[in-house]
Amino acid sequence: MNQPANKSKQVNRAAVVDDNFIQYVSRLKRPEDRLDLTDFGMNETDFRELFDSQLMSRQLDLMARELRLENRVFYTIGSSGHEGNVLTGRLTRHTDPAFLHYRSGGFMMERSRKVDGIDPVHDTALSFAASMSDPSSGGRHKVWGSKPLWVLPQTSTIASHLPKAVGTALGIELARRSAQPMPIPEDAISVCSFGDASANHSTAQGAFNAAQWASYQGLAVPVLFICEDNGIGISVKSPDNWIKNTFQQRRGIQYFDADGLDLGRGYRQVQTAINYCRHERKPVFLHLKTVRLMGHAGTDFEVDYRDMGELERAEASDPLLRSAEIAVAAGLFSPEQIIADYQQMHQRCMSSARKADQQPRLKTLEQVIEPLAPHNAELIQADISREISRGDRAALFGSEAALPERQGPKHLAWLINKGLSDLMLKYPQALIFGEDVAQKGGVYTLTRQLLKQFSPKRVFNTLLDEQTILGLAQGYANLGFLPIPEIQYLAYFHNACDQIRGEAASLQFFSNGQFSNPMVVRIPSLGYQKGFGGHFHNDNSIAALRDIPGVLVACPSRGDDAVAMMRSCMALAAQCGRVVVFLEPIALYMRKDLHEDGDQGWCFDYPLPGDSVTIGEPRLYDQQSRDLLIITYGNGVPMSLQAARQAEQSGLCQATVMDLRWLQPLDAAAINSVAEHYDRILIVDEGRASASIGEGVVSLLVDGLPSRPMIHKLTGADCFTPLGDASATVLPNVDSVRAAIDRIMGSDSKRAE
Secondary structure, eight states, X not given: OOSOTTOOTTSOHHHHHHHHHHHHHHTOOOXXXXXXXXXXXXXXXXXXXXXXXXXXXXXXXXXXXXXXXXXXXXOOOOOTTOGGGXXXXXHSOTTSOXXXXXXXXXXXHHHGGGSTTOOHHHHHHHHHTTBTTOTTTTTSOOOOOBTTTTBOOOSOXXXXXXXXXHHHHHHHHHHHHHTOOOSSOTTOOEEEEEETTGGGSHHHHHHHHHHHHHHHTTOOOOEEEEEEEOSEETTEEOOTTHHHHHHTTOTTSEEEEEETTOHHHHHHHHHHHHHHHHHHOOOEEEEEEOOOOSOSSTTOOGGGTSOHHHHHHHHHTOHHHHHHHHHHHTTXXXXXXXXXXXXXXHHHHHHHHHHHHTSOBOOSHHHHXXXXXXXXXXXXXXXXXXXXXXXXXXXXXXXXXXXXXXXXXXXXXXXXXXXXXXXXXXXXXXXXXXXXXXXXXXXXXXXXXHHHHHOTTTEEEOOSOHHHHHHHHHHHHHTTOEEEEEOSOHHHHGGGHHIIIIIITTHHHHTTTSOOOOEEEEEEESOOOSSSOSGGGOOOOOHHHHTSTTOEEEOOSSHHHHHHHHHHHHHHHHHHOOEEEEEEEGGGSSOOOSSSTTOOTTOBOOOOTTOOOOTTOOEEESTTOOSEEEEEOTTHHHHHHHHHHHHHHTTSOOEEEEEOOEEESOOHHHHHHHHTTOSEEEEEEEEESTTOHHHHHHHHHHHHOSSOOEEEEEEEOSSOOOSGGGGGGTSXXXXXXXXXXXXXXXXXXXXXX
């Protein structure tokens, strides 16, 4: 290389890589014996286009480094050294769903050839420039994504996209076996790429395990894992041969390695791996050798953690040097032509970037959030109103007389079970899956009989891994299914929160509404001490869910609401592509009575088909009273009703109880329209005091009410929930709600005095 080893870290390694290429090519000589490209399994067109895609990717990186200094480009994590992934871009199809590593510029340049009318250089320049015209994200992020190319955009590459790649592979096979209409061919494969460092992430390991687990049982899992191994993750080196020795003998995943630094050597290797995945329908781990050039990103000074000799060895392995050598040896180009093409490509990239810089960027909040949480009330209502055949329902439930609306008042668990049956009948693309949901019918039997009614193709168990369950949901949704995954307990959701936060809920936002992951995630939740009990079997932490933009969180407290709300949730998912989390209070599943034993006060009739609850609308109990408003949800509703009755019987006050029902987003207008009529408000929230629903309610009351009422808040403690009777020290109960009513009414009397 032509840079002295003692150069300081201020040396621009991008300029070194750029100059090295020109100097190296200028010294190339055409050999006496012309290289035959058919020896590599390719023809001249193959190689010309692959090399051209590599040049595009490289010059886009160099352009980004240069224009970053002028504040015209806002992203500099590049693909240099990984240009060998043009092979996977060429040898997979544009109808193979792809979830890509951020160093996948070569892949995108090459795949773009498969659909007419796409200019990948211009499109990438728009993305770099955060332009509203960016066809991937509309200027919200630099992502590799394309609707016509079936590249679903990723904003994180720390392996969080691997579970949904596995889910997509399993979804392809499920759709084929179910005769479910699919937007891609039946022999498509799911493609995902990642770095060697990311392969160590627990999320990646979970995805590999899920693929193995499914394949071990004879299920087809056509997923192509592409590990682009450059030997380093930011500054942490991978141990020598770590990836090879870890994955070469991994049961259930076929290992292939390929040289991503040499198009000639790598072509057949990559082709063999892809063909195996497509024809055998089994998981494949393609270990693609790459090298990282120009550091992790534009602000990364590699000399802080890599010695100059190591840097120069990496730069000497630049895959473009070998491609230029092959091009000259095969007689396709002279060195002068290659240099001219290289420089011409630079001008093309710079020109595209400067044009992109002139395009409008997002300027208002309304523009930014437009694709985040689509809500079309007319489509939702039309979907809810779409009737299910009465004859089909009678056949499903056994007879006209057995229809659930004819069975009289029932408890929450019974009503949810029948509601799920109706929804599965109404939406033939709906799937129910999770741990224990099939034969057992779930821990609390809420999915009982659904397997018998709808077959194992639509109701099935998964392995015990919440990341995989939510990854499956995303994969199935990609292919037109409407997933209803179950996470067994709210505490278990936290193991897999990023599958919603970082992946499912962000997809509409970062794809500018082009892709979505519709799903309704059912989670048994909140405080409960009978049977299992203890922290992991009753969890009142909802803060993690409320912090995810675009997610709708529903929480019914009674059975008729649960059925009607789930209808609205399914319509929202089906028509608007939204992610919905449906929290079901475990303690209320089997509850029948409200005030006295045998009063059946918490049993309700099954809502007639077509009945629903408007999203965001709370339920009010005794709304004529004006003494006190109690705002609550879930387990807090029957608690508050009991305490309110005691207060009324004692002559203290009459209280209206508001069941929020919808916890995220809170409907400020609906809540404040009721709250404005009250001078005293009590918020009862079994969630932890910090970051509780109650905090959100207080904020919207303070911000939205013209006058300042007296507001008291009763919450759970900032503590994990203990086992048995000790839970009463942590969670609200009827007595503590009553005591809070006494305090707020008493303090008001003292204030009046």
